[in-house]
Amino acid sequence: MTLEKSELTRREQTLGRARSGARRLTVPLILYAVLAVLIILPIALVVLSAFSTSTPRPGQIDLVNLTLANFSTLLGPGVRGAAINSLIVGVGSSVLALAIGSFLAFVTARTNAPARRFLYFVGLVPMFLPSYVGALAWSLLGGENAGLLNILARDLGLPAVADIYNISGLIFILGLYYAPYAFLLIHSSLSLMNPDLEEAARVHGSSPRTVLRKVTFPLSLPAILGAAILIFTLTVENFPVAQIIGNAGRVDTLPTYIYRLMNAAPARGNEAAAVAIALVVIVLIVTAIQRRIVSKRTYTTVSGKGLRLTPVNLGWFRVPALVIGCLYFALSTVLPMLALFFVTIHKSPYVNTVLGSFTSDALGFDVFIDALEDDVVLRATVNSVVVAIAAALIGTLLSFIVSYLVNRTKVPGRNGLGYISMLPLAVPSIVLGLGLLWTWLMIPLPVYGTLLVLVIAFVAAQLPQGYQGASSSILQIHGDLEDSAVMHGAGRVRAIWKITAPLLRVPLTSTFLLLLMLSMRELTVPLFLFTTDTRLISIVIFDDFENGILQRSAATSLLYCVVIFVLAYLARRFGADQRNTR
Missing domain, CATH: 1.10.3720.10 (MetI-like)
Known part of the structure; x- marks a missing residue:
């Protein structure tokens, strides 16, 4: 009898542990299912479509007719040109954004420049203006024939001053509106840096310029590289700015090429998926290179000691530094907002004169x-x-x-949830949107169109x-x-x-x-x-x-x-x- 009770007790304990384990796994399994539908399935459908002869449809996934023919699109002149343009735009806008962002970060974090609070605001405010709104405003400002800057120049008897509809204009706009990302990352790095290393270099006779070149900026390399990769990724995958500026200037990038394939008649979804994979691969390769560079050295500079950063004396460059900050503020925020406001209050969609509009009856709030x-x-x-x-x-x-x-x-499996949650960072927005389209067309729920x-x-x-x-x-x-x-x-x-x-x-x-x-x-x-x-x-x-x-x-x-x-x-x-x- 005692043996039977002991056996029964062991069975109850085993059953209790099983139930407890099942309860522990219930929430993670539900979350894995949710994240699979939200993230993994859309990405998987893009990959599958790139190797299929048809795109996913309700109740149909083609796992039989697999092919590599879709990737022949990558060898065509259109994709090659779009890929080259994407790389040029990514590198060019990253360099420009880094130049602007690192300059403002250094001036506000480490120097005695005047109005540093204002310059800090200047470094941040373009982040709250969507880049495609900035592109729209600059298309109104810098159009070759009808741009407001060129019309104003004509009013003053001057030649045209701007033409934004080209690859240089695309780099310029993306550089303006992604500079705040570089500013934030690099400003944080410069503000937290331990001053002992710089002080040691000064004690050994290094000039301020040498200290900056040999100590300060090399120690900020992780932040600089991180900002560069982030900006490169965001600009390479940026669709709306490339469409607004590049379409008029006949400059194709990979996102605009994917968009055109999807809007063709009939839609070329499988080829678009193949191009999308190429875009993802570019982002992953660049990210891997950045991680490899950073992992070769140690950049730890923050210790438990109090940080007393010595401001760098800009001397005669104090005022020019403020002027450069104000110029960036004007180009990124003031001029675009003024352009949007002027076009909005102009009674006619056609602007023949800027100065003349203020002396005639051409302005009003009716529009x-x-x-x-x-x-x-x-x-x-x-x-x-x-x-x-x-x-x-x-x-x-x-x-x-x-x-x-x-x-x-x-x-169990909790770390996998974190990895999946971060996965969309490595997937360009236009690729994720493409996958989400096919996902919710395929899933038998009345969600699409709502x-x-x-x-x-x-x-x-x-x-x-x-x-x-x-x-x-x-x-x-x-x-x-x-x-x-x-x-x-x-x-x-x-x-x-x-x-x-x-x-x-x-x-x-x-x-x-x-x-x-x-x-x-x-x-x-x-x-x-x-x-x-x-x-x-x-x-x-x-x-x-x-x-x-x-x-x-x-x-x-x-x-x-x-x-x-x-x-x-x-x-x-x-x-x-x-x-x-x-």
């Missing part, structure tokens, strides 16, 4: 009011707000759950940013606080709700605002997913420009910028609140 009352603009604005809020809410929640499992638990598919697309595209934000916040909260609640009888979910979540209210709110702002700015990912009833404000701006409705496009862009600046202000306010609570 601006009509554009803001337009049903298409209003519906698109509402759609954008709804989609952005929903995507930010779902993205923040999903990011928190994934980050919590990765950083707070020991469940705002829900756009919400899903934004959550997938922005999961890396959400995951990084949630992870950095969770790692700042010690796990003992939550464990203490569990030890006193609270369940794990209740402990998270009552302890962890309130402590993370501010950082998670900041993550929500970041995702909200990114969703409002996004154009490329929903490019293949929107319909007439689900257009977003970014899509309306792009379509109006493509169809020559420049005034409404300019007016909508101004409204768009106001909304984004408000979101940026809110993000800054919450960021300040977060600092005050520490």
Whole structure:
């Protein structure tokens, strides 16, 4: 009898452990399923389409008729030219953005230049102006014949001063609007650098210029290379700027070539997938090179000592440094916004004179009011707000759950969740959008053609940013606080709700605002997913420009910028609140 009871007890214990293990695996398995649909399946369908004779359709995936014929497109002159242009644009705009960003970072972080707070603002503000809005504004400013700068030059009796519709113009615009990424990364590196190394070089007789060349800038190499790779990746995969500027100048890049293949009649989806894989390969190769360079040396400079950075005396260059910063501010923000405003208040879509417009009856707000009352603009604005809020809410929640499992638990497979969450960073937006199109055409759910598919697309595209934000916040909260609640009888979910979540209210709110702002700015990912009833404000701006409705496009862009600046202000306010609570 005793043996039977012991055997029964062992069976119950074994069954209890099995049930406990099953419960532990339930949430990770659900998350793997969600991330598989959001991220892995779209990427897999792009890869499969590149090797197939047909694109995925509802209820049909071609696993039989596999071929390499689609990759013959890569050998054609069109793809070769687009690839070369993409590399030229990526390298050129990266160099320009690094030059601008590193200059402003060095001046604001390490020198005695005047108005450094203003220059810090100058380095950041173009980040909140979508690059395609900047491209639209510069197309109004720098068109060879109808550009406002050239019209103004003609008013003054001068020759034309700008022609933006070429590969140089494309590099110029991308360099302007991606410089803030270099500024942020390099400014952080220069601000955190240990001054002992520089001081040792000065003690041994090195001049300030030699110290900068031999010590300061080499120690910032990881930040510089990281910024270079990030900017190269973003500019190589950038579609809207390349389409707005390159289309008029007959400059094809790989993203615009993919777009043209998908919009051909009939659509050449398999060839587009092959070109998309080539684009991904370029990004991965460049990223691997950067990691190999950085891994060969150590760049640790921050110690436990207090940092007292000695400002570099610019001498006579103090004022020119401020002037250069103001010039960048004018080119990246002031002139584009003035151009959008001028075209919006001009009563005619055709501008024959700039100076004459102020002395005649050519200006008024009728066009601006009509554009803001337009049903298409209003519906698109509402759609954008709804989609952005929903995507930010779902993205923040999903990011928190994934980050919590990765950083707070020991469940099997947790690290894989983190890797998958970061995967969209290595996939260009136009490629991810292509995969999402095929995914939601194939899955037998009535999602395509609704705002829900756009919400899903934004959550997938922005999961890396959400995951990084949630992870950095969770790692700042010690796990003992939550464990203490569990030890006193609270369940794990209740402990998270009552302890962890309130402590993370501010950082998670900041993550929500970041995702909200990114969703409002996004154009490329929903490019293949929107319909007439689900257009977003970014899509309306792009379509109006493509169809020559420049005034409404300019007016909508101004409204768009106001909304984004408000979101940026809110993000800054919450960021300040977060600092005050520490």
